[in-house]
Amino acid sequence: MATALRPLQAAVYAKLTASPALLALVSGVYDEVPEPAPYPYVxxxxxxxxxxxxxxRQGLEATIVLHVWSKSPGFAQAYDIFAALDAALDRASLAVAGFTDVSIRHDQHQALKDPEPGVRHINAQYAVRLTRDS
Known part of the structure; x- marks a missing residue:
């Protein structure tokens, strides 16, 4: 099996960091969150x-999990960030190196109160189907 881990993560990162609507709402989009990262972020x-x-053909079904983090009271800010994230990804054209026939769609999400007081967290999952280049 040929893995899509690295190119899929790179493609999702590129798509999110190219979204002006999302970037207007967050301090950053991170693979490795710097300490301390200013809220809100993805x-x-x-x-x-x-x-x-x-x-x-070799194909893969992948699930990628994205996290929205906010310290704004209530969930309104986190919901707005999730909406911008979803607009950038759900059913979007996604170029994943080494793969064709790439489709991404929103699978599910969950809004949570984090154990750290005042932190709101949305855990969002996206389903991705890919076919390995010949």
Whole structure:
């Protein structure tokens, strides 16, 4: 199986950091969150992959998890950030190096109160289907 971990993360990062609407709302989009990072921000979480081969092509189904972090009272700011993130990714054209027929769609999300007082967190999952270049 040919993994898409690195190129998929790079493609998602590129798509999010190219979104003026998202960047207007957050201090940054991070793979590795610097300490201390100013709120609000988005971080890229885990990616899982499972094979999804066709008869003559290698394919993958991946799930990428993104996190919205906010310290604004209530969830309004986190919801607005998630909406901008979703507008940038859901059913968007995504160029993943080494892969074709790439599709990404919103799968699910959950709004959470973090154990750290005052922190709001949205955990958003996206399903990605990819076919390895021949």
């Amino acid at each position: 971080s890229i979480g885990s990616i899982t992959e499972v094979p999804d081969d066709a008869h003559d």
